[in-house]
Amino acid sequence: MRMAVFSVVTIAILLILWLDWPQIRAKSKRDKVAFITLLLIGWLLSLLDLPNTPGPVLVLKTIFKPFRGWVE
Amino acid sequence: MLDKGKISAVQMSLLLYPTVLATSFLSMPSLAAQYAQNDLWMTGILSSFFGLLTIYVATRLHDLFPKESIIQQSERVIGVLPGKIIGILFFIFYIHVTGMIVRMYTEFVSGQYLFKTPPLLIIFIIVLLSSIAVRGGIETLARCAVIFTPILMFSLLFLLLLFPSFDVRNIFPILSHGIIPVLKASALPQSWVSELFFISFLLPHLTDPKKGRKWGFLTLGAIVLSIIYMNLITLLLLGSDTANKTYPILVVFRYISLAGIFENLESLLLAMWIVGNFIKISLFLYVASISFAQTLRLSDYRPSVFPLGILVIVFSLWDIPNFSKLGEHLRYVAPFEIPLVMVLIPVLILIIARLRGIRTSKR
Amino acid sequence: MKIALRICVLVFILVLLEGCWDRTELNDLAIVTAMSFDKAEDNQIITTVQIIVPQNQGGGGMSGAATSGAPHKTTIRSGVGINISDSLSKLQRIIPRKMFWGQCKIFIFSEDVAKAGIKDEFDFLMRHPQPRERAFVFVSKEKAAKTLEMFPPIERSSSEVLRKLTELKIGINVTLEQFSIMLKGDAEAAALPLVYILPKAEYAEPFQTIPYIMGTALFKKDKMVGQISEKTTRGVMWIINKIDDYTVTFEMNGKDDFVSIKPVNAKVKLLPKIRGDKWMMEIQVRATGDIIQNGTDLNPMNPKLLKKMESAFEKDINTRIKLAIQEVQKQKKTDILGFANAFHRKYPKQWEKNKDRWDVLYPQVKVTIDVTASILRPGLINSPGGIPIGEVQQK
Incomplete structure (x- = not known):
């Protein structure tokens, strides 16, 4: 699963770069940075073993723990 | 404005209807029945509250600051830096919820129909499809909705074919445990209905912004009616067994059998599911992209769509090893997380706007 | 360049459209029409499936092939396992096609x-x-x-x-979902029709006979606790309001004269009453028929005589229901x-x-029965056929 996710994401990123870089090149620094950052974050996250990595679900569960009684 | 597209108020309605219902309609009767048992049909009525509130707030803010979405409006109202923080919070939230939706979509398709297909592929394809639609702009999405949403709505009428198998007595006893269980049951539908706040991103594109509020409320009405309709039919057919099903509407559709012709309609359900969720995921991704671009003042939102799509895929997998965990999140966290961002924050912004005596935007 | 890209995408989509992993050809499916569960030693389950033989569907057995040359339209296979899932996986070993349950x-x-106790098997069927x-x-x-x-x-x-016998509503018909609702319902009791095998006619091929439905099995929680006869089943059907297109034959005046009414349609309501500590149930029946x-020798065109017939009809319904109540409520509980x-x-x-x-x-629930029956039409003749006019009771 990990390899599959990572390879799919990597291929997707490469395709995206190939498709969009010409447009991005012509734009401002800010656009470039935003674009690259997004891709980078996505790529790095896909390196983890996602389904089993604690993440937003756990964070949110902890934040909303006190409310749980309302919907029990 | 990042997207110069124009849509009509009806198109806006057709975009919002599946956004609220597409994922929820499938399991909703079961979730409601677990709290309210045979009173579950009432949850529709009670869940309209957040919808009314959120549409009111969004349209009010739009009256004050036309042609802007909540992201831009919050910067005006509470200042640039806090506004940016809100913006970042919003788009991360939207990506996260989109990931959840994609996951719900995939669990159903994968678990009930395409058993052997790798779920990652299903996730990838729907995200790819939605991303392409989003890059086409709001007009593309609106036109897709014009074709697809009527399919979704019309197919619901097929449930009426179950009429001979209904047991009307299942409604009784009414409110035997009081109104509290019904309130608890409406917690989840409330959170879905608050997704109507997306109207804030659609109002700037309306050809006639004055119609926004009216059509927003009409959409809410249609949604509430649909919820009551589906809950009622499920109750009349399945009775006390409703709470035990994972996908009660699937069971209901499978049960349709008329004259040996209208049978095995769960394939229709799959079509409804895919089509409805395509619109929903597309709109969510659109809103996320626009929020991202507006917060960071980018010149165009289009390049960010595919990268955000990758993040959506990441979020649909992250920290959800199995269906039970997803279910737990949806039942205990979502009813609070979604209204917090979609209702509470906009309400606060509106109140602050009024308090600061802002009458109209300075343009 | 762009065109090449688009063609690639198109091909990719077209290839995936049939559903690579989940594609199933009709020839690869074994269409299951029925499934049965028996007990084997050691508490194992024998699951038997009946599969359609597609080649033999068209009117096989019609031509003069008198002996066992007639091709069969279905075939069966069995598998043994610890539970249904286990036995099904063993069953798949002897069926070359994938089982399709649609x-x-x-x-x-x-x-x-x-x-x-059917709870394990039932869980499979629902899950x-x-x-x-x-x-x-x-x-x-x-x-x-x-x-x-x-x-x-x-x-x-x-x-x-x-399936066709069930749809004729001879006995009670229970779908899987209805069975589930009954078991999860307040009474935690359920009823299922009983199936017997019709003894085959003398001239028929071996196995050329049909199953038929008679009587009902009673379940408490998930175990079968008893059965009731066909007659009692009819009474039960009255109480649960499943009388539809029915024939009722009753005796008049104790004279061994019988009148038959069909189709009998009835609306039955259960009206519960609680007075203090006493729980009572009134069964209200409104029945009609032709x-x-x-x-008898009565002329039904005379309203007074018709009334006599109607009272006898009502009495008969009353007796049937009483019998059912006696057995299901008091004896079988x-x-x-x-x-x-x-x-x-x-x-x-x-x-x-x-x-x-x-x-x-x-x-202990006290049951009262309130029957109102109306006979609507006399059929194509008025006086009883086959009796000279003089002997017919006109008044």
Whole structure:
């Protein structure tokens, strides 16, 4: 699963770069940075073993723990 | 404005209807029945509250600051830096919820129909499809909705074919445990209905912004009616067994059998599911992209769509090893997380706007 | 360049469109029409499936092939395992095609399995995505696999026979979903039709006979606890409001003269009442029908005489229901009549307090029966046929 996710994401990123870089090149620094950052974050996250990595679900569960009684 | 597209108020309605219902309609009767048992049909009525509130707030803010979405409006109202923080919070939230939706979509398709297909592929394809639609702009999405949403709505009428198998007595006893269980049951539908706040991103594109509020409320009405309709039919057919099903509407559709012709309609359900969720995921991704671009003042939102799509895929997998965990999140966290961002924050912004005596935007 | 890209995407989509991993050709499917469960030694389950033989569908057995040359339209296979899933996986070993359940409309439990408790098997049927909730469920008196092994002279398969018989509403018909609702309902009791095998006619091929439905099996929780006869089943059907297109034959004046009424349509309501500590149930029946056979010498065109017939009709219905109540409520103490549901709906508070006592409470419920029957039409003749006019009672 990990390899599959990572390879799919990597291929997707490469395709995206190939498709969009010409447009991005012509734009401002800010656009470039935003674009690259997004891709980078996505790529790095896909390196983890996602389904089993604690993440937003756990964070949110902890934040909303006190409310749980309302919907029990 | 990042997207110069124009849509009509009806198109806006057709975009919002599946956004609220597409994922929820499938399991909703079961979730409601677990709290309210045979009173579950009432949850529709009670869940309209957040919808009314959120549409009111969004349209009010739009009256004050036309042609802007909540992201831009919050910067005006509470200042640039806090506004940016809100913006970042919003788009991360939207990506996260989109990931959840994609996951719900995939669990159903994968678990009930395409058993052997790798779920990652299903996730990838729907995200790819939605991303392409989003890059086409709001007009593309609106036109897709014009074709697809009527399919979704019309197919619901097929449930009426179950009429001979209904047991009307299942409604009784009414409110035997009081109104509290019904309130608890409406917690989840409330959170879905608050997704109507997306109207804030659609109002700037309306050809006639004055119609926004009216059509927003009409959409809410249609949604509430649909919820009551589906809950009622499920109750009349399945009775006390409703709470035990994972996908009660699937069971209901499978049960349709008329004259040996209208049978095995769960394939229709799959079509409804895919089509409805395509619109929903597309709109969510659109809103996320626009929020991202507006917060960071980018010149165009289009390049960010595919990268955000990758993040959506990441979020649909992250920290959800199995269906039970997803279910737990949806039942205990979502009813609070979604209204917090979609209702509470906009309400606060509106109140602050009024308090600061802002009458109209300075343009 | 762009065009090449688009063609690539198009091809990619087209290739995936048939569903690579999940594509199934019709030739690769074994269409299951019925499934049955029997007990094996060591508490194992024998699962038998009846599969359609597609090549033999067209009117096989019609031509003069007198001996066993007639091709069979269905075939059966069995697998043994610890539970259904296990036995099904073993079954797949001897079936070259993938089992497809979309057409499986009949499930049969053998009496042994039913008496031991069907909860495990039932969980499979409800949980697994493929079995259809609208399929009918039965209990078979003999070995359940035998009912699938038959080759009916007219229908395509014995499951087709059972399905059509069920739709004729001779006995109660229970779908999988309805069975689930009954088991999860307030009474925690259920009823399923019983299936027997018709002894075959002398001239028929071996196995050329049909299964048929007679009587009902009673379930408490998930175990079969008893059965009721065909006659009592009819009474029960009156109480649960399943009388539709029925024939009622009753005696008049104790003179051995019988009148038959068909079609009988009835609306039956269960009206619960709680007075203090006493729980009562009124069964209100409104029945109608036309005369199809008049064995008396009364002329039904005379309203007064018709009234006499109607009272006899009412009395007969009353007796049937009383018989059913006697057996199901007092003797067998199983609430398949919907009493628990009726009380819960009307008196939720008292129900909540007493629901744990229902086993004890149920046989004590006092039942009153209120029948109103009307005979609407006399058929094509008025005076009884075959009697000279002089002897007909006109008044």
